[in-house]
Amino acid sequence: MSFVLIDKPRPHVTLITLNRPERMNAMAFDVMVPFREALEEVSADNDTRVVVITGAGRGFCSGADLESSGRIPGIKGLTRTSIARRSMEILDDVILGLRKMHQPVIGAINGPAIGGGFCLSVATDIRLASETAYFRAAGINNGLTASELGISYLLPRAIGSSRAFEIMLSGRDVDAAEAERIGLVSRTVPGEKLLDECFDLAERIIGFSRVGVEVTKRMLWSGLEAGSMHSHMEAEGAAQLYVRLTTQNFEEAIIARREKRVPEYRD
Template sequence: MSFIQVDKPRPHVTRITLNRPERMNAMAFDVMVPLKEALEEVGFDNDTRVVILTGAGEGFCSGADLEDPGYLSIFDGLTMPGIARRAMRVLDDVIKAIHDMPQPVIGAINGAAIGGGFCLAMATDIRIASERAYFRAAGINNGLTAAELGLSYMLPRAIGSSRAFEIMLSGRDVSAEEADRIGLVSRVVSPEALLDECCQLAERISGFSQLGVEMTKQLMWAGLEAGSQQSHMHYEGHAQLFVRMTTQNFEEAIKARKDKRSPVFKD
């Protein structure tokens, strides 16, 4: 059985599904390693303009698999501390793979996003949640830190520091309704409408310039990490000039507006 499924529900839209529903798509290594490989492969699929990441069954991802985490050959010969460090790198690489994808990644949060699953959801560029979804920074409940896989970096930037501190230190559940209210997700829809809502957004994004979309994603993440607004504005300016001077996108947009039609971008 494949724990990762890849399909195309719409033209230019690729869906990657964590497919271990009996374990709430927990982050066992035999799920995470194929996930990283799928993300990297889809990233080089030039027909894919937008990616949707979701989970099979009732959950999005329940975080660490405490019953059957699996084993990798890279653990051979290591003591427990060494295995833990290798394991963390495997999981870190999944988050990095999402950020490194040229395509925007829409998280279709269909259910529970717990612990590492919360981190996985936060790594996506846009999050749309089912009414059944909820989020929990579970590490604190297990005698660990709630800060893992970039969560303490991404969450305060998404919802503000006070809310992020409270959610991470309390270990409580954040419902879909609250997640929508505080800006953790873009919107909440019924479970039946989740895929269609994500696909409609993906199709809209797919209609824009491929280069413009890819560079916008890159600059958005760079902006979150920028040392200063002024230095980031230089990057924005150079990127805008690059797209303006190396494509005919702007001219096509103006012409399409005059012709009262949708633009057709070639780059």
């Protein structure tokens, strides 16, 4: 059985599905290692313009597998401490891999996103949720910290510091309606429509130029880390000039608007 499925449901859209529904797609290494490899493979697929990530069955991802962590590669001869560090690096690579993908990544949050699954969801570029989805920073409930896999960096930037502190320190559930209200997800839709809504959004993005979309994604992520507004604005300006001066996209957009047709971007 493959724990990670890769499909192309529509032209230029790739769907990656965590496929261990009997364990709510928990983050065992038997799942996360091939998932990390799938992210690298799809990022390098130049036919793919947008990526959608979801979970099989009724859950998105339930976080750490409390029954079996699965096989961890490359740990022969290591101490317990070193194994723990290598394990965390694998999971870190998954989160960072989402950010490094050339394509925008849409999270189709079809059910519970708990612990590491919450972190995984927040690491996607855009999130749409089914009405049955909910989010929980579970580490605090298990005697650990709620801070893992970048969530204490990403969540305050997504929803504001006060809400992030409250959600992570209380360990409470955030249902889909609240997630939409506070901006954790872009919108909530009925579960049976979730993937189609994600694919429709993907097709809208695909209608724009590849370089314009990819550079915009880079600038948005860069803005989250910018040391100052001034330095980030300089980076934005350089990116805009790069696209403007090295492509004919702007000219094509103007001509297409004048001719009342869809632009045909070459870059």
